[in-house]
Amino acid sequence: MKPQTLTAELLELDALNAQRLIAPLCELLQDAVHGGASxxxxxxxxxxxxxxxxxxVIDALAAGERRLWVILVGGQVAGSVQLEPCTKENGRQRGDIMKLLVHRQWxxxxxxxxxxxxxxxxxxxMGLRTLVLDTEVGSAAEAVYQALGWxxxxxxxxxxDLPDGSPVATAYYYLTLKALA
Incomplete structure (x- = not known):
């Protein structure tokens, strides 16, 4: 018998679909925290x-204030990331990347x-020109961001604080987006 091949699917969740996946989204967040992520x-x-x-997050999705993408593998939420465009009049060209999470298993x-x-x-x-984010200093995510040009x-x-309550520094990053060709 051949081993089963699992396919990864990257998709955007609206509020309704995020609500349907709230249990696996909770498990993803819990895995990150219990794995030591700040x-x-x-x-x-x-x-x-x-x-x-x-x-x-679902309320923000429903209000059009945030976007959420997930990777599903065999029905499990393997990872997620959020984008929150700035709503200030003088900041509509930028957005915040938030909560890049990948389950330790994946x-x-x-x-x-x-x-x-x-x-x-x-x-x-969406017409954004600049993205910003912050992350725990020394985290594995820093290498990802740097490899992507942040x-x-x-x-x-x-x-x-780290999940255990010990203090940690945060690093700030930005990415200037090039216009789509």
Missing amino acids: VGFHAPLDTERAQAFWEA RRRGFARALMEHAQNEARA QRVGEIPDYA
């Missing part, structure tokens, strides 16, 4: 807090890069 939560992250986070397969490249292309198509601006010490 993504806004202390460990352990219970389902109630994870669900409250995703419900706020890392080192190019999913983070695929999600980021897709979000960057969508941002270009420019490190600097870091702020003691900016956030």
Whole structure:
């Protein structure tokens, strides 16, 4: 018998589809926190807090304030990334990349890069010229961002806590998007 081949599918979720996938989205966030990622939560992250986070994201999706892409593998959410365009009158040319998450089971397969490249292309198509993000100093994500051409601006010490409560610095990055040809 041949081993089953799983296909990865990258797709955008609207509010309705994000609500349908809230349980696997919660599991993805919990995996990130329990794996030590500094993504806004202390460990352990219970389902109630994870669900409250995703419900706020779903509200932002429904309001048209945010976009969410996921990679699905065999029905499991293997990764996600969010883009929030700036709504300020003088900042509509930029957007924030948020919560690039890849489940530990699915890392080192190019999913983070695929999600980021897709979000960057969508941002270009939306007319955005600049993207910004922040990430934990020394995280694996820094290598991904640098490989994609993001420019490190600097870091702020003691900016956030790791899931265990210990302080960590954050690094700020930006990417200037080139117009679509």
